[in-house]
Amino acid sequence: MFENMTEFLSSGENIAFFFCALLAIGGAIFMISFTKVVHMVLALALTFISMAGLYIVLEAEFVAVVQILIYAGAISILMIFGIMMTKHTKEEEEEPKRPWHQVLLFIGAAGLFGVIFYAIQQSEIPSGQFPQVADNTLEIGKLLFSAHVIPFELMSVLLTVAFIGAIVVAKREED
Template sequence: MTGEFLAFILLALIAITGGVLLLNLSKVVHMVMALVATFLSIAGIYILLSAEFLAFVQVLIYSGAITIIMLFGIMLTKHDDKEDVSPGRLKKLLLFLGIAGFGIVFYMGIYNLGFSGTAEDLHINNTAQIGTAIYTKYIIPFELASVVLLVALIGAIILAKKEPEEEAE
């Protein structure tokens, strides 16, 4: 057993525990904190895979920006926490069996997977390789995505802007 394997097991357990807590907690803010733990552990797994750029993006975008947006959405909307509907035993059992079945099928699919190819040194200067690929081969889709995001931002601002109500005569 290597340290890398132990780190992977620890990070995977944190990610799974965060996901299970996300589904089982009753307070929304606690759910978001469980989601943050899952996002951060996935970033740690990216680091173990020598994908530092993806780990940085995972922490910056998901653990930071998406979580803050979710918290603002929760704080700015009205919601009633009066209804406490707890699922029955049969529903919990079916949910557990479904998750366990998915895990077994997923494990078997990965366990029997064989890669037949030459090993490449993708982990060497991977951030530079991503930048070179984005700004050479994929420059048009990259710029189109930025234009679509800009249009979405402008549309969200226009929709969120309240106009003063006109007085009826």
Template sequence: MSGQLVAFFVLSLLSIGGAVFMISFTRVVHMVVALAFTFLSIAGLYILLEAEFVGMVQVLVYSGAISILMLFGIMLTRHDAEETDVKKGPHQFITFAAIVVFFGIVFFGIQHTQWPNQGPDFSSQNNVKEIGIQMYSHYVIPFELVSVLLLVALVGAIILAKKEEPEE
């Protein structure tokens, strides 16, 4: 059992655990922390796959920026003092059974798939340099339009969050 396999299983369990905690917590701040934890473990999986650029972008954009943006959104909006309780009922058993069936189907599919013995060798290529050349030579306009779109969305979110309710 290699160290890479152990790291894969640990990061996979952390990623799945963070996602499960994110949907099972009732407080929004705890959900954001669990989501950031999931994002960080996914970045670790990208680094294990030798996609260092994508892993670092995952850390910077999702783990950093999106999590901070969600926390600001929580702070800028109003919340009731009482947290709503999740009603438990027979639908939880059905959901759990559906998850087990889905896991079984995916596990069976993975076990019976013919995987190639050797993957492509990316170690001789400089992925970051190639991404930069493609992005700044062929995709400059879409890159800048996405940045403007994100800026407009941020300003709109601030305006909506600060909008005062009419007094009664």
């Protein structure tokens, strides 16, 4: 596929993909490695934002904006509010130090990366031409409000009922 690394790094699109992919993988690794929940949520938000960057590289701007608004914004804020609203009376227990755990984790992650990188380099990816759409958002809107209008409206009714139910439950707990 690429004869050498300079050919790979000659394209800005490849550099942006590589950077966003590293951020996504790094955020995911940090998310499972951190011990404090707020740090985990921030690492998850980094992963969500870098995924939006990958969508931009793939020329799916609408999906990237939705990714940032819903996942990086709303879901991350919701998780932080949930953490802040819950009571944490139990003191955190210190885990015993395991120095070999981190070393083995790094070796395993590097080995997995090497296997996946080798498999991708050796695979034959057929090149195909897909019709280029002038405006992705316009096409998604046309499909959403023509062919998929019933599921769209049902989802809005479901979200409204869930919102009203949350208000009723919150009122009951308050009383």
